[in-house]
Amino acid sequence: MSIHEHLARIQNGLHVPKDKNNQFGGFKYRNAEQILSAVKPLLDGCTVVLNDNMVEVGGRVYCLATATLSDGEATLSASAFAREPLIKKGMDEAQISGSCSSYARKYALTGL
Numbered sequence: 001m002s003i004h005e006h007l008a009r010i011q012n013g014l015h016v017p018k019d020k021n022n023q024f025g026g027f028k029y030r031n032a033e034q035i036l037s038a039v040k041p042l043l044d045g046c047t048v049v050l051n052d053n054m055v056e057v058g059g060r061v062y063c064l065a066t067a068t069l070s071d072g073e074a075t076l077s078a079s080a081f082a083r084e085p086l087i088k089k090g091m092d093e094a095q096i097s098g099s100c101s102s103y104a105r106k107y108a109l110t111g112l
Contacts, residue, residue, distance in 0.1 A: 078111030
């Protein structure tokens with residue numbers, strides 16, 4: 001089976017409902033942890049690896065997350081950016097970076 005066939009099989013079997021609720025914005029969402037938990041039983045010998053790189057653009061810090069699917073021979077990757085806010089009420093700097101990473105990873109996984 002080719003890597004594209006693996007990806008199609010995984011995508012067809014994957015369902016991750018938006019069951020989290022954002023009280024402030026009034027919308028439902030899913031997070032990267034939910035996506036990873038739902039995809040693991042579908043991998044069937046494939047692996048998913050997530051990588052982050054922090055980059056500075058125009059004085060602002062962005063997280064570039066990459067999700068890579070591998071069958072041991074071939075790989076497919078998708079990347080996504082998320083920008084760190086200058087401040088986020090109620091969060092220290094490490095939490096801001098972690099939140100930015102989680103957001104970028106979620107969209108990299110979604111892109112894959």
